[in-house]
Amino acid sequence: MLSAFSNAALSATRSRAPMTVRSISSSAIASKDFVQEIYIKELKAYKAPAKSADAHKGQVRDFHAPKAPQAPSVSTSDISSELDAYSKSEPDVAEASASSSSSGSLLESHEDVNAWLEEAKKPVVKEHH
Structure with a gap:
């Protein structure tokens, strides 16, 4: 029986089709870009026109x-x-009057602030409609 089994296994392995293996390449196939090659060739062949010696006239x-x-x-x-005219001149009167008027306005503004604070201390009356 053992021989029959081994013969069957041997014939089964021979009857198989040969296995094909396909490899996958990660590198891309290099394709030439003819337009780019022509463009680069023309760029290398370009010669700039010569400028005259007086080309800068009118520009500078x-x-x-x-x-x-x-x-x-x-x-x-x-x-x-x-200097004599400066030493004989009197101090400006406008500066003195401005300082006195500013102190008066300070007192008035101080009184206004106190009045506002007193008004703010009063209780708020809510009227119901």
Whole structure:
């Protein structure tokens, strides 16, 4: 019996079709881009047109250094006369009146604040409709 079983197993393995193995490649097939090759070839072959020596004329202005500044003319008599006029002048009256009026407005605003605070302390009366 053992021989019959081994013969059947041997014949079964021979009757099988040969196994085909298919491999999967992860690298892409390199395809040439003819348009890109022609474009690169034309870029390499390009020669820029030569510019003339006077091409910059009209585009750039000539540089002229500015004139050196001159010191102002001041005489000692002018300075002394201005200092004398300043020392003889009286202090501005507008500053004194402004300071007194500002202190008065401070008192008024202080009174207004106190009145507002007293008004705020009063209880709120709710009227029912």
